[in-house]
Amino acid sequence: MHLSPDELLFWQYGAFRLNATIVFTWGLMLVLSLGSWLVTRRLSRGLERSRWQNLLEIIVTGIEQQIGEVGLDEPRKYVGFLGSLFLFVATASLFTIVPGYEPPTGSLSTTVALALCVFVAVPLFGIESGGLRAYLSAYLQPTVIMLPFNIISELSRTLALAARLFGNMMSGTMILAILLTITPFIFPIALSALGLLTGMVQAYIFSILAAVYIAAATRTRRPPDGGTTAATGAPA
Template identity: 65%
Template sequence: MKLSPDETIFWQHGFITINLTIVTTWAIMLVLVVGSVLITRKLKTGIHISRGQCILEMMVTFMNNQIKEIGLEKPEQYIGFIGTLFLFIAVANLCIIFPWYEAPTGSLSTTTALAICVFMAVPFFGIVKSGIGGYLKSYLKPTFIMLPFNLISEVSRTLALAVRLFGNIMSGGMIVAILLSITPFIFPIVMNALGLLTGTVQAYIFSILATVYIAAAVHDSKPSDKKLQVQTNNKEDKNG
């Protein structure tokens, strides 16, 4: 029994391995990009828009609002990264309804890769926002004594991200496989439905946590008065 799609190898040449994880990821990427191109090809800027565009805009606007609510001022800067995280994980997880499909998120290599991306993105956005000095200073807050703890939290939360997603998705796939051998008919379907829910929730959790980390990095690297002002603004936005 294979625990990970990594173990299904199509082609290997030394270090380079083309396995099921990579192939599935490419397929998902293709679907996402082609779908985006098809949908956005007919976008209108008038007052009357098509239903598809309306749904698409609702989704994008919802993501924007989520990012804003977490505390990032300009969601347009982060939606590329955070939105793609969510879309990729959600699509990868929801495709389990197709038979013989194995989610790439069920591979620890994929989740690790995504966690590493978040791990890199946090300082990236922090530095973009307030420069290298400003970002590095955030590790010394509230005092320099906290520096080691800040560093540990940085690494540990990345690890937690990777393992959480991997565990959830892999376990879902495993449960379905085990149940299939025990009760072959109705029960695996129920578990699969549960798997859809879990997959969506995991996608949401992953992207929200990434947003929170980025937001923390962006806020920490700012002067305290500005932070206060931003919080006040956010409250006003919510009230409004």
């Protein structure tokens, strides 16, 4: 019984430790990339297209649409980062139906890594959009006194992002494991289905929150009518 797939080591050489988190992540990367390549190597540009192409188009355009609805003006620019976040987290939880698999998102290391990526991406997108000065001046809004609170908000929300995903995914796996030892029949299936739902919701929440943070950062340079207040509230 282990809390995180990090603890499941396959190979170690000094500081280099090949644990289950990394291995399953590679597996997911392989599945996503290979699946995408298989479908997109023969894409139809006409009106007739395959079912798989239809599925991928629905997923990609759905992600693009969601990003647009959050308030980002050029959704296509953010599809790569935000869409990958969603697909990775969603696929990680989807594969929990495979026996022996442990979702890499159940590792706090993974969620911290993803949260750090968001933490770095937000200012990068913000600076790219409005310039360094405009981005930094957003920390002084509405007054200079708010600077430490803004910084704390920035750090805490990153921490919350990581902890929320980790908690949800880890708990799902843990509950499943515990239930398997207590009632091996029926209940694990129901909770597994519930875990799938939770996983999808968490994937959505994670990527949408990242989109909201990026939107808040890119809108700081806008005039007042565009709204300058960043949405920092986060669901549990």
